[in-house]
Amino acid sequence: MALRESGEDYLESIYVLSQRQGTVRSIDVAEYLGVTKASVSKAMAALESTGYVEMGKRDVHLTERGLEVARQMWERHCFFVGLLEDAGVSAEVASQEGCHMEHCLSEESFEKLRAMLGRGEATDSTSES
Amino acid sequence: MALRESGEDYLESIYVLSQRQGTVRSIDVAEYLGVTKASVSKAMAALESTGYVEMGKRDVHLTERGLEVARQMWERHCFFVGLLEDAGVSAEVASQEGCHMEHCLSEESFEKLRAMLGRGEATDSTSES
DNA sequence: GTGTTTTGTGAAACGCGGCTAACTTTTTGG
DNA sequence: CCAAAAAGTTAGCCGCGTTTCACAAAACAC
Numbered sequence: 514m515a516l517r518e519s520g521e522d523y524l525e526s527i528y529v530l531s532q533r534q535g536t537v538r539s540i541d542v543a544e545y546l547g548v549t550k551a552s553v554s555k556a557m558a559a560l561e562s563t564g565y566v567e568m569g570k571r572d573v574h575l576t577e578r579g580l581e582v583a584r585q586m587w588e589r590h591c592f593f594v595g596l597l598e599d600a601g602v603s604a605e606v607a608s609q610e611g612c613h614m615e616h617c618l619s620e621e622s623f624e625k626l627r628a629m630l631g632r633g634e635a636t637d638s639t640s641e642s
Numbered sequence: 643m644a645l646r647e648s649g650e651d652y653l654e655s656i657y658v659l660s661q662r663q664g665t666v667r668s669i670d671v672a673e674y675l676g677v678t679k680a681s682v683s684k685a686m687a688a689l690e691s692t693g694y695v696e697m698g699k700r701d702v703h704l705t706e707r708g709l710e711v712a713r714q715m716w717e718r719h720c721f722f723v724g725l726l727e728d729a730g731v732s733a734e735v736a737s738q739e740g741c742h743m744e745h746c747l748s749e750e751s752f753e754k755l756r757a758m759l760g761r762g763e764a765t766d767s768t769s770e771s
Numbered sequence: 772g773t774g775t776t777t778t779g780t781g782a783a784a785c786g787c788g789g790c791t792a793a794c795t796t797t798t799t800g801g
Numbered sequence: 802c803c804a805a806a807a808a809g810t811t812a813g814c815c816g817c818g819t820t821t822c823a824c825a826a827a828a829c830a831c
Contacts (some may be wrong), residue, residue, distance in 0.1 A: 629729040
């Protein structure tokens, strides 16, 4: 039920990778996140049992429910990274730090913050590095 | 050496409580953070061994080093809470969520963000609820 | 001053999210 | 087709930050 920060990261990376590559394997997620494949294996089992992902023979994909979370996370990721970059933070650092900020807010608070800061919808760039 | 999120929270709460009350005991920290006194006891031992706090017979206080971190955290806390409140988030939720955001950024990024959003120095309100 | 209540500590355990190592299964390429 | 490489799984471990529970030590209240 309660999705943790790490779970959200896994979902987000599956989302990003699927935009880039179509099909996503555990190993791709492991490389993307910089964890071992054993960690991914465990995490996928947990996320499958809670209904966020489904595992085919040789790929993983998001369920409706997982997709919703993943998109939301990615949107926030883009928002915070953009915000930090605009503030003059390097792309690399912004990306690292944005990764954590994206898990801090409720959906409601995030929407309010975005509305106030008026950065509209985040520009999707799942295909970039 | 490496101070974790929870360590920063402990330092911050010692700071806030000392502004409010003067003297701070473990039990005060426990109540403030909503953890057990055993947790505080362990955490204090760790923070003492790394030079962030000193423990007297019946009180805890920050070292120079601890004070610096604590002030920084509190400043960020006020910044993020203020930001969220301005966005229309309730004080209670803003406080909860700001608590997490304050640990995400490097000092450098935080300063840049603050400069861009132009909210000046945070207003200190350690004496409030 | 003595007994009760409050505060602090220590030991053992747990959940989480990683890791390594060993193994199985699948894919690939000669 | 088959061997080797790549991908996935399983088991066991670790560190962190909690918890509970039992106990020790102070503080407080008469």
